[in-house]
Amino acid sequence: MDLIVPLGDEVLDLVAGDRVTLSGVVYTARDEAHLRMMQDGIPFDPVGAAVYHCGPVIAGDRVVAAGPTTSARMNRLSGFLLDAGVRALIGKGGMDATVTEQLRGRGVYLAFTGGCAALAAARMTLEGVFFPELGMAEAVWAIRLDRLPLVVGIDAHGRNLFAGVQARAEAAVRP
Amino acid sequence: MDPSLSLRIADATARAYARAVTTLPPDVEAALGRALAAETDPVARGELANILANIEIARTGGVPLCQDTGVPVVYVTLPPSVPLEQGLYDAVAEGVRRATSAVPLRPNVVDPLTRHNSGDNTGEGMPAVHVRPGDRLSVTVLPKGAGAENMSRIEMLLPSEVARIPEVVVGCVLEAGARPCPPVVLGVGIGGTFDLAAALAKEALLEPIDEMDPFETSLCEAVNRLGLGPMGLGGLTTALAVKVRRAACHTASLPVAVNVQCWANRHATEFVEVV
Numbered sequence: 218m219d220l221i222v223p224l225g226d227e228v229l230d231l232v233a234g235d236r237v238t239l240s241g242v243v244y245t246a247r248d249e250a251h252l253r254m255m256q257d258g259i260p261f262d263p264v265g266a267a268v269y270h271c272g273p274v275i276a277g278d279r280v281v282a283a284g285p286t287t288s289a290r291m292n293r294l295s296g297f298l299l300d301a302g303v304r305a306l307i308g309k310g311g312m313d314a315t316v317t318e319q320l321r322g323r324g325v326y327l328a329f330t331g332g333c334a335a336l337a338a339a340r341m342t343l344e345g346v347f348f349p350e351l352g353m354a355e356a357v358w359a360i361r362l363d364r365l366p367l368v369v370g371i372d373a374h375g376r377n378l379f380a381g382v383q384a385r386a387e388a389a390v391r392p
Numbered sequence: 393m394d395p396s397l398s399l400r401i402a403d404a405t406a407r408a409y410a411r412a413v414t415t416l417p418p419d420v421e422a423a424l425g426r427a428l429a430a431e432t433d434p435v436a437r438g439e440l441a442n443i444l445a446n447i448e449i450a451r452t453g454g455v456p457l458c459q460d461t462g463v464p465v466v467y468v469t470l471p472p473s474v475p476l477e478q479g480l481y482d483a484v485a486e487g488v489r490r491a492t493s494a495v496p497l498r499p500n501v502v503d504p505l506t507r508h509n510s511g512d513n514t515g516e517g518m519p520a521v522h523v524r525p526g527d528r529l530s531v532t533v534l535p536k537g538a539g540a541e542n543m544s545r546i547e548m549l550l551p552s553e554v555a556r557i558p559e560v561v562v563g564c565v566l567e568a569g570a571r572p573c574p575p576v577v578l579g580v581g582i583g584g585t586f587d588l589a590a591a592l593a594k595e596a597l598l599e600p601i602d603e604m605d606p607f608e609t610s611l612c613e614a615v616n617r618l619g620l621g622p623m624g625l626g627g628l629t630t631a632l633a634v635k636v637r638r639a640a641c642h643t644a645s646l647p648v649a650v651n652v653q654c655w656a657n658r659h660a661t662e663f664v665e666v667v
Binding site for chain 1: 434435438439442443445446449450453455456457458459460461496497498499509537539562563566569570571573617618619620621622623624625626654655656
């Protein structure tokens with residue numbers, strides 16, 4: 218399925234394991250940006266938005282490299298975004314049971330392949346920046362995507378692909 | 393140090409850094425290709441296809457494979473004609489600064505407590521420079537990203553616990569889960585001391601990954617039985633390779649260090665003409 222932001226109820230039909238693409242403007246945010254947005258407010262329209270866990274390399278007006286960072290660091294920092302209407306969190310490595318519950322009936326977690334910063338950058342155009350004083354890695358960058366290939370890691374019905382794989386791995390060593 | 397030699401070392405460091413972050417060693421790319429050929433799970437196949445496409449885009453565009461361009465770990469060999477002096481360390485640091493602005497690299501190096509970012513990927517003790525004697529002057533740059541480095545561990549086993557070594561290696565990967573960007577490469581240091589085991593584990597990552605001895609193969613197979621797969625989304629290949637380096641140790645010790653490396657097992661070597 219080809220998704221376009223702003224996202225709506227179509228995300229509720231997605232199933233963990235589905236492969237999708239995403240187009241349109243998304244917003245990068247790591248730890249510092251989340252803390253800042255909790256304090257000062259969300260600087261973009263959050264309704265139907267997608268937030269990308271990413272600290273890119275930017276040169277001038279160009280996205281040089283922009284792969285995903287570890288989403289689990291944002292496990293305790295994401296509820297306010299979903300409450301405000303954000304429909305998709307994008308990152309790598311998955312998120313915990315708390316976020317899985319927060320996504321229920323509202324949105325999805327989309328996994329992008331870790332380390333694939335050049336592939337990502339090849340499908341990105343820089344549109345703007347919020348909180349530039351946080352520095353290159355931690356600022357909120359507005360980036361237009363052109364069909365970024367993603368996997369539904371956590372769907373809106375509590376299915377978490379990462380948790381299932383991890384549980385099977387644990388069972389394999391502790392039978 | 394002779395100023396022109398210093399310049400050549402800085403230049404070689406910058407070139408090795410640039411090459412390391414934009415192109416993968418052929419043995420690593422080949423291992424990823426074999427993982428894709430063997431994989432049947434559609435999600436895992438998609439992840440590996442993304443990785444191989446990413447490698448191609450980075451190579452042809454001369455852009456970093458990953459936005460985490462790492463911290464600089466540098467291995468230098470010095471021929472007998474070149475004395476070991478402070479100028480060598482300064483030249484390597486200069487090369488790191490140049491690569492940071494030229495490639496560009498993400499400025500990753502910060503003070504450990506204040507978290508102040510130097511902006512140029514150098515700082516106290518950074519770059520980490522390891523010097524050995526050799527026939528030629530060579531500079532090898534191993535940029536180490538944090539996602540995988542943070543999952544590394546060391547255990548001081550009892551001498552009677554040799555049979556627990558596979559459990560340490562597999563347990564490390566299990567606990568890491570999706571976080572180190574699997575399929576990983578594991579450097580394992582066995583023996584020596586607390587610090588030497590960790591150093592050996594990191595150096596093991598420089599070895600070719602297209603060959604493993606029977607012990608390394610058995611460790612790799614044990615890791616792959618976890619089924620974590622590419623990016624922890626499930627699949628056949630959780631580790632591309634396990635490389636082991638050993639050192640003699642105290643009769644009362646058995647240090648085992650596991651240095652976790654992401655699929656982007658980046659390293660590149662440049663040689664410097666001495667005369």
